[in-house]
Amino acid sequence: MTTIALALLLSQMQDPVFSGPQKGEKTPAFKVLDLQGREVDCLTEWKGAPALIVFIHELTRPSAQVLRKLDEHVGRREGLKALIVLLGDDINKNERYAPLFQSIMKFRGVLGTSVDGKEGPGAYGLNRAVQLTILIAKDNVVAGNWAITSPSDTDAPAITKAIDEMLGMKPNPLEDRVAALEKEVRELRVLVEELRRGQAPKPERKLPGAAPTDATLNGLMRRLIRPERTDAEVDGVLKEMDDYAKTDELKKQVIDGFVLLRELKYGTEYAQKKIKERCEAAGK
Amino acid sequence: MILLLTVLLQAPPQEDVDAAVDWGAAWLYTQADKLAPFGAGDRQWRYDELVLLTLAHARIGAETPKMKALIKAVTESPIERTYLASLQAAALAKIDRAKWQLRLAQCAQFLVDNQCRNGQWSYGLEVRLPVFTPGRPKPGTTELPRLPIRRREWGPEAGDNSNAQYALLGLRAAVESAVEIPDEVFRKSREWWEGAMHSDGGWAYLGADIAPSRGSMTAAAVSSLSICNHYLKADHKADLKTKRGLKWIGEHFSVDTNPGTRDGNTDYYWLYGLERAAMLYGTDRVGSHDWYAEGARMLLQRQQRDGSWSGNVQNTCFAILFLRRATEPLEKMTATEGGKK
Numbered sequence: 001m002t003t004i005a006l007a008l009l010l011s012q013m014q015d016p017v018f019s020g021p022q023k024g025e026k027t028p029a030f031k032v033l034d035l036q037g038r039e040v041d042c043l044t045e046w047k048g049a050p051a052l053i054v055f056i057h058e059l060t061r062p063s064a065q066v067l068r069k070l071d072e073h074v075g076r077r078e079g080l081k082a083l084i085v086l087l088g089d090d091i092n093k094n095e096r097y098a099p100l101f102q103s104i105m106k107f108r109g110v111l112g113t114s115v116d117g118k119e120g121p122g123a124y125g126l127n128r129a130v131q132l133t134i135l136i137a138k139d140n141v142v143a144g145n146w147a148i149t150s151p152s153d154t155d156a157p158a159i160t161k162a163i164d165e166m167l168g169m170k171p172n173p174l175e176d177r178v179a180a181l182e183k184e185v186r187e188l189r190v191l192v193e194e195l196r197r198g199q200a201p202k203p204e205r206k207l208p209g210a211a212p213t214d215a216t217l218n219g220l221m222r223r224l225i226r227p228e229r230t231d232a233e234v235d236g237v238l239k240e241m242d243d244y245a246k247t248d249e250l251k252k253q254v255i256d257g258f259v260l261l262r263e264l265k266y267g268t269e270y271a272q273k274k275i276k277e278r279c280e281a282a283g284k
Numbered sequence: 285m286i287l288l289l290t291v292l293l294q295a296p297p298q299e300d301v302d303a304a305v306d307w308g309a310a311w312l313y314t315q316a317d318k319l320a321p322f323g324a325g326d327r328q329w330r331y332d333e334l335v336l337l338t339l340a341h342a343r344i345g346a347e348t349p350k351m352k353a354l355i356k357a358v359t360e361s362p363i364e365r366t367y368l369a370s371l372q373a374a375a376l377a378k379i380d381r382a383k384w385q386l387r388l389a390q391c392a393q394f395l396v397d398n399q400c401r402n403g404q405w406s407y408g409l410e411v412r413l414p415v416f417t418p419g420r421p422k423p424g425t426t427e428l429p430r431l432p433i434r435r436r437e438w439g440p441e442a443g444d445n446s447n448a449q450y451a452l453l454g455l456r457a458a459v460e461s462a463v464e465i466p467d468e469v470f471r472k473s474r475e476w477w478e479g480a481m482h483s484d485g486g487w488a489y490l491g492a493d494i495a496p497s498r499g500s501m502t503a504a505a506v507s508s509l510s511i512c513n514h515y516l517k518a519d520h521k522a523d524l525k526t527k528r529g530l531k532w533i534g535e536h537f538s539v540d541t542n543p544g545t546r547d548g549n550t551d552y553y554w555l556y557g558l559e560r561a562a563m564l565y566g567t568d569r570v571g572s573h574d575w576y577a578e579g580a581r582m583l584l585q586r587q588q589r590d591g592s593w594s595g596n597v598q599n600t601c602f603a604i605l606f607l608r609r610a611t612e613p614l615e616k617m618t619a620t621e622g623g624k625k
Binding site: 173177180181184204205207210211215218219222225226227228260264265266267 | 348
C-alpha cells in the first residue's frame with residue numbers, strides 16, 4: 001500500500017516537460033526545406049505576423065489528428081501563418097516523405113523538412129522526448145508553448161483558443177457550432193456509409209422448401225421454432241402437426257416446412273434435431 | 285367492387301401479422317449472437333439494444349439463451365451513447381421494469397446529464413453514473429418505489445432531432461418505471477421542438493430551415509411533443525404544433541419511403557417513427573390514412589422468405605416494432621411490480 005501511495009506521489013511530482021522557447025521569449029529565424037527542396041526562412045519572410053509553428057518529433061495517429069484540427073483552424077483565421085516542420089536524422093528520407101504526407105494532410109500552411117536533423121534548430125532547444133512541440137508567436141515573440149508527449153483530443157481546443165486570444169478575437173459560439181457540425185457531418189458520413197453497406201438490399205437467398213400456406217400448420221410451425229420451447233413442448237407440437245396433417249396436401253406442406261426450417265436452423269437445438277430427423281425420414 | 289376495395293384497404297388479418305412477426309423474430313434470433321459493432325469514433329454503433337427491444341416485443345422469453353446473453357451484454361456495458369441508453373431503457377422496461385429499475389435509473393441519469401443546453405440531445409458522452417439503491421415501496425401497494433433523478437451537468441450546446449426523439453423514448457420508459465425525471469428536462473425539450481418547427485409545419489434533422497422537412501423528423505417531433513406535454517401535464521392532443529406536425533405527415537404520407545427523402549436509407553426508421561408518433565398521440569388515422577393498415581400491408585408484402593426484411597437487422601427490427609405496435613399509448617400509467625402499467 002505504501003509503495004503504491006509513494007509511486008502515485010512521485011508520478012504527481014514529475015517535472016513538467018519543456019520544449020522550445022517559452023512564452024515571452026524570441027522565435028529566432030531558421031530554415032527548412034520546402035516541398036520543392038528549396039531552403040526557405042518563413043519567420044523572416046512573415047515579418048512577425050501571427051504564426052503557428054509545429055515541430056513534429058514523432059508522427060503518430062493522435063498527433064496527426066491534433067495537426068489536422070490545428071490546420072482547420074488556420075484555414076478559418078485570416079492572416080494566421082503556419083509552419084509545420086518534420087524533424088528527423090535522415091533529411092533525405094524526410095524530404096521524400098514530405099510530399100506524401102502533404103498529399104494526405106493537405107496542410108494550408110507551409111510543410112517543411114528540418115535541415116538541422118532530429119534536434120531541430122539549435123536555438124530552439126527542442127526536447128526529443130515529446131511527440132509535438134507547438135508554438136504560437138506574434139512579432140516573433142512566443143505567445144504560447146505546448147510540449148506534448150501524448151497528444152489527445154483535448155490539445156487542439158486549448159491551442160486554438162490561445163491562438164484566438166493572441167489574435168485578439170472574442171470567443172465566437174457560432175463558429176464553434178459550425179466547427180462542431182462539420183465534425184459531426186464527417187462522422188455521420190462514415191456512419192451513413194456503414195449503414196448503406198448494411199442496408200443495401202441483399203439478393204434474397206434461394207431457400208429450399210416453403211412455409212405452410214395452411215394457416216393452422218403455419219401457426220404450429222411457428223410454435224415449433226420458438227426459442228423458449230422445452231423438449232417436451234417440441235414433441236407436443238410435432239404430435240399436434242401429425243394429428244392435424246392427415247391429407248397428402250397437408251403432409252406435403254409439413255415436409256416442405258421442415259426442409260425450410262432445416263435450412264434456416266430456426267428453433268432450439270432439440271427442435272432442429274427433430275426437424276432434421278423428419279426430413280431424413282421423408283427422404284429429403 | 286366496393287367490397288374488394290374495402291378488403292384491400294383493411295389491415296392484414298391479425299393471424300398474418302402474428303405470422304410475419306414470428307418468422308421475423310426467428311430470423312432475428314439467429315442473428316442475435318452475430319452482432320458486431322460498426323461505425324467509428326463517437327459514432328460507433330451496435331445493434332444489441334435494438335435487437336433486445338425487438339425480441340422482447342416479439343414475445344421471445346428473457347430466459348432463452350440468446351436473450352440472456354443480450355441482456356447481460358447490454359446491462360454490463362458502460363452507458364455512453366444516447367441511442368443505446370434509450371433503447372436499453374425501453375427494452376428493460378418491457379422485459380421487467382421492477383427487476384431492472386436501478387439500471388433504468390442509470391440510463392435516465394445518463395440522458396438527463398447529456399441533454400444539450402438547447403433542449404436537444406446529441407450522441408452522448410459517458411458520464412459518471414451513480415449507483416442507485418433500491419427505494420422502499422409504498423406500504424400496502426405493489427407500486428414501484430420512486431427513484432428521483434437530478435440533473436448534475438449538461439451535454440453540449442446542441443444536438444440533433446434523431447437523438448432527441450430516442451432520448452425521450454428512453455426517459456419515458458424510465459418514468460413508467462417510477463424513475464422521476466425533473467420537469468425541466470421535458471420543458472427544455474418542448475421548447476426546442478416548438479422552436480424548431482419549419483414554416484411548412486414539418487421538422488428536419490437539425491432544426492434549421494436550411495434543410496427540408498422530413499417524415500421521420502416530423503414524426504419525431506409529434507412523438508416528442510406528445511411525451512413532453514403529457515409529462516408536463518398539458519393536453520398533448522390539444523397542442524397546436526403537434527397537430528400541425530400530424531397534418532404535415534398526412535399531407536406527405538407514404539409507407540414506401542420516408543417523406544422528404546429519396547435515398548431509401550431511412551424508410552424503415554421512418555415507419556417505426558410513424559408508429560411511435562401515431563401511438564403516442566393516440567390516433568388511428570394520420571390525415572386520411574389508416575397508417576397501420578397501409579404500413580402493415582406493405583411490410584407483409586416486403587418480408588422475405590427467411591422472415592427478415594431485406595436480410596437486414598435494423599430494418600427487421602423496425603418492421604417488427606411497427607407490426608407489433610410496440611409503443612404504448614400515453615395514458616394514465618402506474619408503475620407496478622411485474623406489470624406494464
